[in-house]
Each structure stands twice: as C-alpha cells, then as structure tokens.
Amino acid sequence: NAGVTQTPKFQVLKTGQSMTLQCAQDMNHNSMYWYRQDPGMGLRLIYYSASEGTTDKGEVPNGYNVSRLNKREFSLRLESAAPSQTSVYFCASSNTEFSNQPQHFGDGTRLSIL
Amino acid sequence: RKEVEQDPGPFNVPEGATVAFNCTYSNSASQSFFWYRQDCRKEPKLLMSVYSSGNEDGRFTAQLNRASQYISLLIRDSKLSDSATYLCAVNMGLFYNQGGKLIFGQGTELSVKP
Numbered sequence: 563n564a565g566v567t568q569t570p571k572f573q574v575l576k577t578g579q580s581m582t583l584q585c586a587q588d589m590n591h592n593s594m595y596w597y598r599q600d601p602g603m604g605l606r607l608i609y610y611s612a613s614e615g616t617t618d619k620g621e622v623p624n625g626y627n628v629s630r631l632n633k634r635e636f637s638l639r640l641e642s643a644a645p646s647q648t649s650v651y652f653c654a655s656s657n658t659e660f661s662n663q664p665q666h667f668g669d670g671t672r673l674s675i676l
Numbered sequence: 677r678k679e680v681e682q683d684p685g686p687f688n689v690p691e692g693a694t695v696a697f698n699c700t701y702s703n704s705a706s707q708s709f710f711w712y713r714q715d716c717r718k719e720p721k722l723l724m725s726v727y728s729s730g731n732e733d734g735r736f737t738a739q740l741n742r743a744s745q746y747i748s749l750l751i752r753d754s755k756l757s758d759s760a761t762y763l764c765a766v767n768m769g770l771f772y773n774q775g776g777k778l779i780f781g782q783g784t785e786l787s788v789k790p
Contacts, residue, residue, distance in 0.1 A: 593776045595777075599717070602782070603782070604763070604780050604781065604782035604783060605720070605763070605780040607777065610776075610777060612776065620777070650717055652719055652720070656776045658776030661707065661708070662707065662708045662725065663708075663776065664710050664722045664725060664765075665722075665765070665776070665778060666722065667719040667720050667721070668719060669718065669719045670717075670718070670719050
C-alpha cells in the first residue's frame with residue numbers, strides 16, 4: 563500500500579536555487595494538497611488541486627508554483643529558494659467526490675535552504 | 677480569533693489516565709471534522725473522523741458540539757504509545773465548494789509517563 567509518495571525525503575539547497583518536490587498517490591483521489599509545517603505554526607496550506615487540471619492558492623502560496631500533471635501527480639516548485647522556505651513539506655490527497663472524506667498524507671520532505 | 681484552535685499543551689499524564697482535548701472552530705457551516713495523530717514531525721495520520729452523534733474506537737471517543745462549535749477527543753486508559761501530538765482538522769464551509777480543504781489546529785502535545 564504505497565498511498566501518497568513524496569520525493570525527495572531530504573534536500574539541502576542554497577539560496578536562489580530551484581527545485582521541484584514530487585508527490586504521487588495511487589488511491590485514485592481527485593484532490594491533492596501541499597502543506598508546509600513549521601514549529602509553532604501548525605500545517606499551513608500552500609496550494610491545492612480539486613481535480614486534474616485545476617489548482618488554487620492556499621494560505622501561503624507566495625514563492626511557490628504547482629502543477630497537477632495528471633490525476634496521480636501533484637508537484638510543488640520553488641523557483642528561487644529562500645531561507646524562509648526551510649520547512650517540512652507534506653503532500654496529501656483526498657477523495658472529495660464524497661463528503662466528509664479525510665486527507666491522507668505522504669511522509670514529508672525535509673527541506674533546508676542555506 | 678483563529679479559525680481552528682487547540683490548547684498546545686503539553687499534557688503530561690500517567691499511564692492509565694483519562695485525558696481529553698478540545699478543539700474550537702469559528703465557522704458554523706463546517707461539516708467535516710477529524711482527529712489526526714502526529715509523531716515527532718512525521719506525517720499526520722488519521723486517528724478518527726468525528727460524527728454528529730459522537731463515535732468511539734476502542735479507547736478513543738470523539739464528540740461534536742455544534743452549538744458551542746467544538747470537537748473533543750477523549751483517550752481512556754492512556755498508554756505510553758499514545759504519546760504524540762494530536763491535531764484537529766475542520767473544513768471551513770461547503771465541503772465540495774472548498775475542494776475538501778481542511779484547516780488544522782496547531783496540535784496538542786500529549787506525553788504519557790510510566
């Protein structure tokens with residue numbers, strides 16, 4: 563049972579570098595989400611995608627872009643990394659074709675920007 | 677007022693104790709409620725959904741109080757393995773219109789001692 567798979571698990575970048583975090587789910591879920599989690603701040607939604615081909619901003623979208631490549635995959639891109647983007651990033655998915663469905667999370671990407 | 681609020685704790689309890697957490701939410705139109713468990717900055721894992729009539733899963737009981745806009749989680753006969761951070765999650769309006777978005781509380785830390 564793979565569920566939600568994120569790659570990479572760890573990454574160190576220098577300020578100004580770019581990178582893409584990958585997320586894939588095998589549960590046939592229509593909705594996918596990207597969060598960041600910082601100490602004392604809880605989970606904050608960056609972007610989400612309610613269906614293939616659509617994306618919407620969450621609470622903290624600045625500095626990020628996303629692509630819903632197909633129903634399975636939802637990537638998060640940092641175009642020019644900044645130290646403030648050092649965080650743990652979680653991808654999640656949900657079947658929102660039915661009501662009251664929970665989100666299921668990947669095991670996270672730990673990203674450090676130097 | 678934050679959209680979803682939890683007492684951050686920590687709650688330090690002895691093994692065998694009963695402990696309860698509350699989570700308040702601001703949007704009276706919220707329909708979906710969940711409790712998640714998170715260990716040491718690993719991914720949040722769904723503990724249980726919260727249903728209008730209340731629901732129980734072994735030692736865990738979840739309740740919803742719509743009038744006062746809070747949900748609760750009761751853990752009976754605490755085990756050492758229950759030590760974790762417990763996150764509540766609430767949707768902020770019509771589930772379908774929001775793409776299944778959830779707002780997470782900051783989490784309540786529980787430490788169960790021998």
